[in-house]
Amino acid sequence: MSEEQSLEAFSSTDSTTDEAGGGTDGPETTGTEPATVTYRWQPDGAACAQCGESSERQWLDGDEFVCPDCKSWA
Numbered sequence: 001m002s003e004e005q006s007l008e009a010f011s012s013t014d015s016t017t018d019e020a021g022g023g024t025d026g027p028e029t030t031g032t033e034p035a036t037v038t039y040r041w042q043p044d045g046a047a048c049a050q051c052g053e054s055s056e057r058q059w060l061d062g063d064e065f066v067c068p069d070c071k072s073w074a
Helices: none
Strands: 039-047 054-061 064-066
Antiparallel strands (some): 054 064
16 A cells, blocks of 8 residues: 555445444434533624623633623632
């Protein structure tokens, strides 16, 4: 085999199982939960849920996205 290989050489044609033999249909079959978003960046800024000031960087504080000044860092 040459050093250069196509992507097809590494892909599986069987989309129903992974190498360990389990399903690859997503979190329902693996028992994992999706990640929780805790930070967002808005290039034009977005209003802070607590103070209303516009901020490009916002962090999740409870159930709301807030600016760095309103974020409880404790």
